[in-house]
Amino acid sequence: MNAPLAPAEDLLKVRDLRKRFAVRGGIFSRTVDQVHAVDGVSFEIGKGETLGLVGESGCGKSTTGRCILRLIEPSSGEVWFQGNNVTRMGGDELQKLRRDMQIIFQDPYASLNPRLKVGAIIGEALTIHKLAPTQKAMEDRVVQLLETVGLQPDHMHRFPHEFSGGQRQRIGIARALAVEPKLIVCDEPVSALDVSIQAQVINLLEDLQEEFGLTYLFIAHDLSVVEHISTRVAVMYLGRVVEIAPSRELYDNPLHPYTEALLSAVPIPDPTVKRKRIMLQGDVPNPIRPPSGCHFHTRCPIARPDCAQRVPELRESKPGHWVSCHYSG
Amino acid sequence: MADTLLDIRGLKTWFKVEDGMVRAVDGVDLHIDRGETVGVVGESGCGKTVTARSVLKLIDMPPGRFEAGQILWQGRDLIPLDQGEMNKIRAREIAIIFQEPMTSLNPVYTVGDQIAEVIALHQKLSPKQAMAGAAEMLRLVNIPNPQKRVHDYPHQFSGGMRQRVMIAMALSCQPKLLIADEPTTALDVTIQAQILELMHEMKDKFGMAIMLITHAMGVVAETCQRVTVMYAGKVVEEAPVEALFADPRHPYTQGLIRSIPRIDRAVSRQARLESIQGTVPSLLNPPAGCRFAARCKYAMDICTQGIPPLKEVAPGHRVACVL
Numbered sequence: 326m327n328a329p330l331a332p333a334e335d336l337l338k339v340r341d342l343r344k345r346f347a348v349r350g351g352i353f354s355r356t357v358d359q360v361h362a363v364d365g366v367s368f369e370i371g372k373g374e375t376l377g378l379v380g381e382s383g384c385g386k387s388t389t390g391r392c393i394l395r396l397i398e399p400s401s402g403e404v405w406f407q408g409n410n411v412t413r414m415g416g417d418e419l420q421k422l423r424r425d426m427q428i429i430f431q432d433p434y435a436s437l438n439p440r441l442k443v444g445a446i447i448g449e450a451l452t453i454h455k456l457a458p459t460q461k462a463m464e465d466r467v468v469q470l471l472e473t474v475g476l477q478p479d480h481m482h483r484f485p486h487e488f489s490g491g492q493r494q495r496i497g498i499a500r501a502l503a504v505e506p507k508l509i510v511c512d513e514p515v516s517a518l519d520v521s522i523q524a525q526v527i528n529l530l531e532d533l534q535e536e537f538g539l540t541y542l543f544i545a546h547d548l549s550v551v552e553h554i555s556t557r558v559a560v561m562y563l564g565r566v567v568e569i570a571p572s573r574e575l576y577d578n579p580l581h582p583y584t585e586a587l588l589s590a591v592p593i594p595d596p597t598v599k600r601k602r603i604m605l606q607g608d609v610p611n612p613i614r615p616p617s618g619c620h621f622h623t624r625c626p627i628a629r630p631d632c633a634q635r636v637p638e639l640r641e642s643k644p645g646h647w648v649s650c651h652y653s654g
Numbered sequence: 655m656a657d658t659l660l661d662i663r664g665l666k667t668w669f670k671v672e673d674g675m676v677r678a679v680d681g682v683d684l685h686i687d688r689g690e691t692v693g694v695v696g697e698s699g700c701g702k703t704v705t706a707r708s709v710l711k712l713i714d715m716p717p718g719r720f721e722a723g724q725i726l727w728q729g730r731d732l733i734p735l736d737q738g739e740m741n742k743i744r745a746r747e748i749a750i751i752f753q754e755p756m757t758s759l760n761p762v763y764t765v766g767d768q769i770a771e772v773i774a775l776h777q778k779l780s781p782k783q784a785m786a787g788a789a790e791m792l793r794l795v796n797i798p799n800p801q802k803r804v805h806d807y808p809h810q811f812s813g814g815m816r817q818r819v820m821i822a823m824a825l826s827c828q829p830k831l832l833i834a835d836e837p838t839t840a841l842d843v844t845i846q847a848q849i850l851e852l853m854h855e856m857k858d859k860f861g862m863a864i865m866l867i868t869h870a871m872g873v874v875a876e877t878c879q880r881v882t883v884m885y886a887g888k889v890v891e892e893a894p895v896e897a898l899f900a901d902p903r904h905p906y907t908q909g910l911i912r913s914i915p916r917i918d919r920a921v922s923r924q925a926r927l928e929s930i931q932g933t934v935p936s937l938l939n940p941p942a943g944c945r946f947a948a949r950c951k952y953a954m955d956i957c958t959q960g961i962p963p964l965k966e967v968a969p970g971h972r973v974a975c976v977l
Contacts, residue, residue: 520869546842591843594874604848608845
């Protein structure tokens, strides 16, 4: 399966997306500060593609995913889905849109209603979008979905607590698939699972993509998982995309110094491999007052004085490989 | 074996629950030599953390109880010791750091107070000297401005910094063995790299042995000399790290190694990940015979009849499988 470098048809386009959260304080709960969670993010996802979105905690990757679905209202910027501006949509339109865009959450324990049986959890979406005219049709569809994700038909009569983490994640996937979406935002879908179970769920996601022609936005902090599943990968740091490239290209020739450091920090499960590690100093700065200029300049091994002044643009260094750094690439 | 520090023999730590007995640790043998880093790996619920806590007797009893076995610390069995005697061993001889640096630090005391408490308790020093010692420990673990930071509270530190504080506290009495229970699981990769590097440095400085409990095979490959793989309360394989990764013998170890995607290899995308079917069995009523049999692709009749003992297949490489 060779991924096209420049996808013929963009399913999703994100333009200069920003999200600021207010920090309230004082006795009148006035807005005293703002967290720049997403700070001007642009990318597109081609039909049938998997775009990996990686970065460390607090870099804004989950907020980006949720802004796309408008589970969180973006502060500014545009999201285009199949030529329609998602950020301008009203109630009815938005509901129709959510049939095409679904999400799978990280924590399979918290994202399933503990009081509903599995059949009801999966069936809820069918009812909302009026996809099952009769009770019988609904049950048939639920059974079909359970089988698609590798569960048993009789599991529909059980409650979420009766399932293991991996099985619950399958239920979450079945729920997302119920409305036959085109795009699924996978928000850290395997981070809470053990490695042997993680592999099962990744394989399932890949099979489903092939079977239903799905497009994924795959958000994760585990770089090896992202490399495995993605056709292209975008790396985020403090609310901005610092590099975006076809998966293998990014891992073979990282251009941004942050990407390079991030990759070198991943432990390789092979004691015979000895690598030079680029150790980043310190922690990720506070997103309330992100560093001026390039956000990364405070930890960057190749930073020069003007990095603190000028914000680097994302530019195409070679075909399909974009990087936002003044001095690399 | 003159330089064996810790020698766990046939340890069984069980927990009594309403429905019966959970055999969390069910006959574990494990030894750690002086200055050695030993990895204990396995998935959630395999008993690795209970094994670690058993060594320091940090298990609530009841519901827990030592059903059988010995924990020999430099030849002396820890199981019969009372709390007073255990306190002489804790921190001074064996120290532990936990996965969650936020919940394992006391939020209402400054980190300086907490480290100084450990130092004062074990070394008969004045409060002032102990506080100076605390600052010195913070400096050792590369926390900037240690003189000032000793007066800060845990919430004023980031996750990586808190784990440094934990390490500083654990090493303040220069233990011979450091038990690290998933020390980097809650941290981002770049911070994980910093902490692993720090543990390495500290080991060189203090020469202690480390028992590293983790589920991440990558971390094991980069830090350990020997590895013990646990599954459902039992040791299934034990080997020097190179041998384990080059020639894993137990089907569970093989599955574990093959199910991780690797970024250093170009194959990925096309190849499917190898997964282990099914899930970990309940330890309440564990299956008879080999506990991995239900998920094992090589399972035969004989596997469900008796529990396979650990057999030596190469020097230092032992595996519990009939194959």
